[in-house]
Amino acid sequence: MSLDGFHHLRREVWKTFVDLIFPVNCRGCGKKLGYDDISSGFICLDCWKKIPIHRPPYCRRCGHPSGDLFHDKCPECKKLKKVYFRFARGVSSYSGLLRETLHRFKYRYQTELGTPLSEMMKDYYLSSNDYGPIDRIIPVPLHPIRFREREFNQAEILARPLAEALKVPLDIKTLYRTRYNPPQMTLDSKARFENVQGLFAASNPDMIRNQRILLIDDVMTTGATVNACARTLMEEGASEVYVLVLARGD
Ligand SMILES: [Zn+2]
Numbered sequence: 629m630s631l632d633g634f635h636h637l638r639r640e641v642w643k644t645f646v647d648l649i650f651p652v653n654c655r656g657c658g659k660k661l662g663y664d665d666i667s668s669g670f671i672c673l674d675c676w677k678k679i680p681i682h683r684p685p686y687c688r689r690c691g692h693p694s695g696d697l698f699h700d701k702c703p704e705c706k707k708l709k710k711v712y713f714r715f716a717r718g719v720s721s722y723s724g725l726l727r728e729t730l731h732r733f734k735y736r737y738q739t740e741l742g743t744p745l746s747e748m749m750k751d752y753y754l755s756s757n758d759y760g761p762i763d764r765i766i767p768v769p770l771h772p773i774r775f776r777e778r779e780f781n782q783a784e785i786l787a788r789p790l791a792e793a794l795k796v797p798l799d800i801k802t803l804y805r806t807r808y809n810p811p812q813m814t815l816d817s818k819a820r821f822e823n824v825q826g827l828f829a830a831s832n833p834d835m836i837r838n839q840r841i842l843l844i845d846d847v848m849t850t851g852a853t854v855n856a857c858a859r860t861l862m863e864e865g866a867s868e869v870y871v872l873v874l875a876r877g878d
Pocket residue numbers: 654655656657658659671672673674675
């Protein structure tokens with residue numbers, strides 16, 4: 629038997645073995661998954677495809693699904709007072725299977741989910757006609773304490789394949805958090821805006837001056853966090869900030 633044949637046989641035996649002793653069901657529809665499906669985070673391809681991609685109508689500025697098309701009338705934009713990003717888009721809404729999957733990725737450390745989720749983000753961006761050219765991608769940073777707890781920044785993982793596809797730098801150094809603060813999820817809407825006051829700073833403004841920046845995060849709800857990031861970037865000299873999140877909350 630050739631070496632290739634041997635490797636193929638070994639793989640087939642291993643697949644059968646895994647399927648037998650390690651039966652796994654899709655977390656979306658419950659159907660039994662085979663060895664090949666395990667790499668997509670225990671969710672079958674059909675379920676991945678069923679996650680609804682955001683389509684208009686949504687607010688052209690903040691991307692909110694029930695927002696007014698003309699952002700000067702959008703109640704979500706009004707809450708931000710001044711909007712520092714050019715516009716924000718969410719790949720899908722923060723609900724159903726996507727919400728559950730993001731939760732497992734972030735809080736149960738199922739990092740293998742980063743692959744299909746980041747591919748979803750990349751595909752959305754590449755098929756969108758909204759975005760202009762960009763020079764740099766910046767994931768919303770975690771505080772070093774939270775990074776140590778989690779050992780990864782979900783926004784950075786989500787941004788990586790897109791940065792590679794666009795051949796632009798993935799900048800994880802310039803933007804940083806000035807303090808350790810409570811997670812936005814634990815706060816009501818008003819407190820979320822206060823919580824992010826002066827929260828971000830740029831370590832080296834030369835890296836962002838005159839740059840068109842794509843800011844990436846996993847979830848956007850009120851927009852307070854991404855707007856605070858965009859404010860810092862614009863005040864430090866960026867020429868444009870666009871926002872892309874995987875899940876746009878209502
Ligand atoms: Zn399924």
